Amino acid sequence: MEHMTVNPRLGVLGGMGPQATQIFYQRILDRTDAGCDQEHLSALILSDTAMPDRTAAILSGKGETVYARLLEDARLLQSAGCTAIAIPCNTSHYFVDRLQRELSIPILNMVRQTVKSLAAQGRKRVGVLATDGTVQTGVYQKECERAGICALAPDAAVQQLVMSVIYDEIKRGETGSREKFAAIDRALHVMGCDAAILGCTELSVYRVYHGLPEFYTDAMEVLVEQSILTCGKRLRTV
Amino acid sequence: MEHMTVNPRLGVLGGMGPQATQIFYQRILDRTDAGCDQEHLSALILSDTAMPDRTAAILSGKGETVYARLLEDARLLQSAGCTAIAIPCNTSHYFVDRLQRELSIPILNMVRQTVKSLAAQGRKRVGVLATDGTVQTGVYQKECERAGICALAPDAAVQQLVMSVIYDEIKRGETGSREKFAAIDRALHVMGCDAAILGCTELSVYRVYHGLPEFYTDAMEVLVEQSILTCGKRLRTV
Numbered sequence: 138m139e140h141m142t143v144n145p146r147l148g149v150l151g152g153m154g155p156q157a158t159q160i161f162y163q164r165i166l167d168r169t170d171a172g173c174d175q176e177h178l179s180a181l182i183l184s185d186t187a188m189p190d191r192t193a194a195i196l197s198g199k200g201e202t203v204y205a206r207l208l209e210d211a212r213l214l215q216s217a218g219c220t221a222i223a224i225p226c227n228t229s230h231y232f233v234d235r236l237q238r239e240l241s242i243p244i245l246n247m248v249r250q251t252v253k254s255l256a257a258q259g260r261k262r263v264g265v266l267a268t269d270g271t272v273q274t275g276v277y278q279k280e281c282e283r284a285g286i287c288a289l290a291p292d293a294a295v296q297q298l299v300m301s302v303i304y305d306e307i308k309r310g311e312t313g314s315r316e317k318f319a320a321i322d323r324a325l326h327v328m329g330c331d332a333a334i335l336g337c338t339e340l341s342v343y344r345v346y347h348g349l350p351e352f353y354t355d356a357m358e359v360l361v362e363q364s365i366l367t368c369g370k371r372l373r374t375v
Numbered sequence: 376m377e378h379m380t381v382n383p384r385l386g387v388l389g390g391m392g393p394q395a396t397q398i399f400y401q402r403i404l405d406r407t408d409a410g411c412d413q414e415h416l417s418a419l420i421l422s423d424t425a426m427p428d429r430t431a432a433i434l435s436g437k438g439e440t441v442y443a444r445l446l447e448d449a450r451l452l453q454s455a456g457c458t459a460i461a462i463p464c465n466t467s468h469y470f471v472d473r474l475q476r477e478l479s480i481p482i483l484n485m486v487r488q489t490v491k492s493l494a495a496q497g498r499k500r501v502g503v504l505a506t507d508g509t510v511q512t513g514v515y516q517k518e519c520e521r522a523g524i525c526a527l528a529p530d531a532a533v534q535q536l537v538m539s540v541i542y543d544e545i546k547r548g549e550t551g552s553r554e555k556f557a558a559i560d561r562a563l564h565v566m567g568c569d570a571a572i573l574g575c576t577e578l579s580v581y582r583v584y585h586g587l588p589e590f591y592t593d594a595m596e597v598l599v600e601q602s603i604l605t606c607g608k609r610l611r612t613v
Contacts, residue, residue, distance in 0.1 A: 144425060152412065152415075152417065152418075153412065154411075154412040154415075155404055155412060155415045155418075156404055159397070159400055159401055159404060162397055162400075162422070163397055163401075166393055166394055166397060166548070167548075171548070172547050172548075173392075173428075173546055173547070174390065174391065174392040174393060174424050174426070174428070174546060175424055175425060175426075175427075175428075176424075177390070177392075177393045177422070177424040178424065179390065179422060179423055179424045179425050180390075180393075180420075180421075180422040180424075181419070181420070181421050181422070182418075182419070182420040182421075182422065183418075183419050183420075184400070184415070184417060184418040184419070184420065185417055186412050186413055186414075186415040186416065186417045186418075187382060187413060187417050188412070189413075190411075190412070190413075213455055213456070216455075217451055217454075217455055218451070308411055308412060309410050309411070310404070310405075310409070310410075
């Protein structure tokens with residue numbers, strides 16, 4: 138199969154989870170300054186729901202299975218004429234640099250871009266709300282360190298609340314409990330954070346449903362903006 | 376590129392418009408009985424926003440441009456390992472039988488399935504709410520005739536209201552005016568219809584935003600159900 142597409146087309150390596158991928162694309166539509174179909178970016182969205190759970194795989198030493206599948210999926214998007222790839226899954230970013238080396242089209246790095254945005258805002262002490270897989274592999278901590286930002290993970294009890302919102306609620310199709318999130322929010326302020334990263338796309342889904350203050354930087358929203366601009370489209374002024 | 380995928384994967388030939396494609400996939404997530412990522416169907420969603428407007432092309436005799444692009448897109452989905460194709464765009468169904476002859480995987484026929492559903496409900500006199508392209512090419516009328524159902528298009532003034540909801544509102548990112556829809560609804564009842572087809576996915580978007588009574592059969596919702604079942608997943612009991 139040969140494609141000679143020269144027009145930008147965003148490849149979305151998604152399905153992790155499918156609801157997050159869904160809202161990622163909805164946010165792209167909402168944030169694009171478009172008055173008809175043709176002014177929206179062209180996208181090829183792979184919702185690979187059979188992808189093994191990233192956190193479970195990484196923490197049990199089976200990360201290579203996930204890596205192999207991500208690579209297969211990324212190659213599919215590349216072969217199908219995509220000109221850039223967005224991966225609306227923070228945990229998967231553990232593998233992004235390796236994936237990038239195997240591809241000829243760029244992967245938009247959600248983690249790096251989010252930390253850049255925090256640095257530009259002058260944030261110094263940032264809480265990381267993410268899956269156990271993202272936290273324990275230090276995906277955000279490493280990028281923050283490079284940018285001179287102190288990244289803090291919540292303690293075990295609060296981390297359990299974060300995991301519960303992600304797995305027991307959002308991934309089951311629920312909207313997420315405000316009570317659990319309020320407890321997480323209190324803990325971040327007790328830790329002395331001046332910002333927090335929504336570093337799991339299921340938490341981005343929570344934000345879209347409930348709204349959250351500017352204290353929270355939503356990694357998915359950062360990726361939405363980067364995706365629109367990379368494809369040569371205009372951001373809607375809010 | 377070779378793929379030996381045996382697992383079902385839904386190819387979505389979309390972007391017509393992108394918001395309709397978006398809501399089509401959201402409805403698949405909402406209607407699937409799933410408790411984790413892996414219980415959702417796997418999908419490859421092509422949001423081909425550069426596709427020329429279908430109604431404009433058909434009515435100006437440039438339908439072949441649209442056909443060629445639909446075929447290219449369908450082949451891309453087939454090459455990428457999809458096992459069935461859904462096209463959440465009613466107007467494009469004008470080309471579906473021709474497209475099907477060029478493919479080795481089935482296209483789920485939204486129009487045929489919708490008319491089947493109306494026949495099963497015992498409907499006899501059905502209003503068709505759709506674009507000028509869908510109405511003038513008789514996409515629904517032909518299927519209804521075969522099923523012994525009388526299909527009625529609204530008069531010119533009401534058809535203009537339908538087009539206005541689709542093009543001036545939904546495709547511009549608005550939610551659609553209840554006043555215009557109320558006028559359309561009144562006209563359908565004056566025409567003596569015992570049902571109406573939401574035969575444009577932008578009108579399906581309107582329904583998701585505002586809700587509509589059972590008098591309306593939403594073609595997109597019919598396609599959602601067919602897609603979930605074709606991929607071997609279970610429908611959530613409402």
